[in-house]
Amino acid sequence: MNTQEERQLSDLLHRVTPEPPRAVTIEDVAIRLASEAARGRRPGGRTRPRIGPRIGPGRTGRGRAWVPVLAAAAVVAVAAASAGVATLLGSRGGPASPAGAVRGGTATPASAPASASSPAAQPRRTARPTWAPQSISGAPWGAELINPDEVAQDSLTGGDGSLYAVVSGGLDRIDPATGNVLRSAPYQSAPPLVGPPAVVGTTVWAVWSYTGHSVMLHGYDATTLASLASVTVPVAGWLPATAQGVLTAGPDGNLYLAAGGSVAVVSPSLRRVIRRITVPAPVVSVAVAPDGSRMYVSTSAGGQVFGMLVYDLATGKPVSSSSASYGGGGNLVATAGGVWGTAGTGMSEWTWFAPGGNLNRSVRVQGGAGGGLASVPTVSGGAVWIGGSHTLACADPATGAILASAAIPAAGGALQYFGRVVVVGRHAYADYQGDQAGRFGVARMTPPAACFG
Amino acid sequence: MYHVRVLSIDQPPVEVLRVEGGRGEPDGFRDFVAARSGALLRAGWLLTGDWPAAEDLVQTALAAAWPRWESLVRQDAPELYVRKIMVNTFLRWRQRRWNGEVATGRLPEAGGYGDVFAQVDARQALLAALDRLPPRQRAVVVLRYFADQTESQTAAAMGCSVGAVKSHAARALARLRAAPGLAELMSGGVTS
Numbered sequence: 001m002n003t004q005e006e007r008q009l010s011d012l013l014h015r016v017t018p019e020p021p022r023a024v025t026i027e028d029v030a031i032r033l034a035s036e037a038a039r040g041r042r043p044g045g046r047t048r049p050r051i052g053p054r055i056g057p058g059r060t061g062r063g064r065a066w067v068p069v070l071a072a073a074a075v076v077a078v079a080a081a082s083a084g085v086a087t088l089l090g091s092r093g094g095p096a097s098p099a100g101a102v103r104g105g106t107a108t109p110a111s112a113p114a115s116a117s118s119p120a121a122q123p124r125r126t127a128r129p130t131w132a133p134q135s136i137s138g139a140p141w142g143a144e145l146i147n148p149d150e151v152a153q154d155s156l157t158g159g160d161g162s163l164y165a166v167v168s169g170g171l172d173r174i175d176p177a178t179g180n181v182l183r184s185a186p187y188q189s190a191p192p193l194v195g196p197p198a199v200v201g202t203t204v205w206a207v208w209s210y211t212g213h214s215v216m217l218h219g220y221d222a223t224t225l226a227s228l229a230s231v232t233v234p235v236a237g238w239l240p241a242t243a244q245g246v247l248t249a250g251p252d253g254n255l256y257l258a259a260g261g262s263v264a265v266v267s268p269s270l271r272r273v274i275r276r277i278t279v280p281a282p283v284v285s286v287a288v289a290p291d292g293s294r295m296y297v298s299t300s301a302g303g304q305v306f307g308m309l310v311y312d313l314a315t316g317k318p319v320s321s322s323s324a325s326y327g328g329g330g331n332l333v334a335t336a337g338g339v340w341g342t343a344g345t346g347m348s349e350w351t352w353f354a355p356g357g358n359l360n361r362s363v364r365v366q367g368g369a370g371g372g373l374a375s376v377p378t379v380s381g382g383a384v385w386i387g388g389s390h391t392l393a394c395a396d397p398a399t400g401a402i403l404a405s406a407a408i409p410a411a412g413g414a415l416q417y418f419g420r421v422v423v424v425g426r427h428a429y430a431d432y433q434g435d436q437a438g439r440f441g442v443a444r445m446t447p448p449a450a451c452f453g
Numbered sequence: 454m455y456h457v458r459v460l461s462i463d464q465p466p467v468e469v470l471r472v473e474g475g476r477g478e479p480d481g482f483r484d485f486v487a488a489r490s491g492a493l494l495r496a497g498w499l500l501t502g503d504w505p506a507a508e509d510l511v512q513t514a515l516a517a518a519w520p521r522w523e524s525l526v527r528q529d530a531p532e533l534y535v536r537k538i539m540v541n542t543f544l545r546w547r548q549r550r551w552n553g554e555v556a557t558g559r560l561p562e563a564g565g566y567g568d569v570f571a572q573v574d575a576r577q578a579l580l581a582a583l584d585r586l587p588p589r590q591r592a593v594v595v596l597r598y599f600a601d602q603t604e605s606q607t608a609a610a611m612g613c614s615v616g617a618v619k620s621h622a623a624r625a626l627a628r629l630r631a632a633p634g635l636a637e638l639m640s641g642g643v644t645s
Contacts, residue, residue: 020507
């Protein structure tokens with residue numbers, strides 16, 4: 001290093017280059033070698049290697065290559081070969097979180113037609129008899145359990161007169177009148193999901209995988225849940241581990257997807273990315289204003305700090321930014337008055353409202369949730385709804401004022417939780433878990449008239 | 454023993470590969486990976502601008518080093534070898550004009566997002582500047598000024614002469630000097 005300029009460059013490179021989000025382990029290397037062995041390649045062969053194993057049926061030969069044996073023989077690699085998703089068990093301490101910034105996705109094309117291996121919809125296979133609604137003692141707004149299935153937390157959404165929920169192993173379409181499962185589309189291996197599905201017209205779009213280099217969306221017919229299409233969206237940068245609420249439907253009929261350091265706009269009709277808006281940090285969540293003029297993006301800035309960028313969708317340029325240090329920033333929803341989201345992580349969460357998308361003016365609007373449960377705002381039926389384990393509330397979408405709220409009592413010492421609230425007709429529905437009987441499923445409530453303006 | 458199981462989307466899990474009798478884990482390799490993977494990944498990020506691709510580079514290099522580990526240790530050159538594989542793999546990808554996913558989420562204009570994004574802005578400006586370099590110049594910058602390799606070590610890693618390394622370095626510095634915003638960063642704009 002001879003010159004001052006060289007020393008400055010060296011200093012800059014050391015100073016600015018970030019720490020990696022995860023380390024490479026010897027198990028990663030062993031998997032790489034085993035993968036190459038299965039393909040009959042020598043280590044460091046002349047084909048661009050991929051992250052994680054790409055071994056599948058028909059590639060079972062032992063090949064000529066060198067293969068390793070680990071001293072710590074604790075690695076099991078499970079590759080979802082058809083879906084191109086790798087999940088590591090054992091030495092990495094269990095399956096990768098669906099929301100985690102997992103390394104292991106494989107390179108995929110920018111868009112793809114409906115996969116031949118996509119599961120077909122089928123009527124619900126269940127042995128349980130028709131479920132009679134059960135009251136939830138002491139719960140607010142006359143809550144009753146209308147469906148006893150294990151609904152994934154905060155995955156409930158509504159559209160076209162139906163409810164849609166991610167359950168263990170698949171996507172269900174639920175009749176809001178009876179709670180019966182009308183159709184079911186199984187997920188056989190891909191790790192679902194980050195947030196609820198989004199309904200656009202007669203198609204339900206769900207995030208099928210959210211790992212590695214790409215995000216896969218899958219579209220289902222809203223009535224039959226027949227598999228219609230899949231769209232693979234390349235990721236810019238990396239996917240933050242704190243991503244929550246990454247897919248939303250805009251008023252323009254397009255899907256907005258948080259895809260690492262950008263938001264991808266996906267046309268459901270064209271089934272491809274039609275626009276990409278770059279963001280200067282990994283996107284945690286995205287929401288679009290009801291009039292389509294603004295896009296709100298929360299970003300991960302490390303630690304408890306998160307940022308909020310407001311974009312003019314006409315130009316794709318940011319028009320304002322702010323930050324907050326109370327953590328989270330996920331599950332954004334936008335209303336005429338501003339943006340709402342989840343704060344806090346882990347054991348205590350609550351919902352905030354930022355008028356105009358300015359976090360400097362944000363206010364806490366509700367009691368939130370404890371016990372590791374989420375406090376998720378939704379917009380449905382003309383109001384903002386906020387679930388949790390302390391209070392249920394509806395709020396004015398323009399001002400953030402609480403219109404009505406009700407305490408959620410503990411039942412027999414157990415927390416009761418009402419998650420994502422959606423409205424169909426004059427009823428509100430939420431994924432429910434809790435009470436002393438350990439019940440869970442979909443709850444139906446009759447909110448006060450104040451919630452409907 | 455090492456197992457690889459395949460979970461097909463259409464079928465129940467089927468064990469398709471069971472490897473027995475392979476070569477054992479060499480002494481010191483695990484410690485090397487644990488100690489050096491962070492620095493290697495950061496070098497990979499500077500080369501590729503992308504964490505998944507950086508991981509790919511590092512895994513490729515370590516996979517190549519494993520079977521030769523004992524020999525590399527005897528030559529006291531394991532890290533040099535790993536960096537050489539990384540650089541050559543990176544240059545090969547570029548030569549083949551690989552068109553897979555490459556991070557494109559670059560900030561169009563630096564600054565303006567407040568302090569919490571200053572570090573992000575600096576990273577994006579740095580990557581944008583490095584993107585302006587031809588692959589060999591970029592490799593020289595990473596090896597010389599980030600990995601702190603000597604000119605002769607850099608030349609050995611890249612398979613070229615010391616004179617070529619000097620030439621690449623001079624041209625790279627000239628290009629970086631002209632990159633928007635980088636001169637201010639080099640003179641100490643942002644601290645981590």
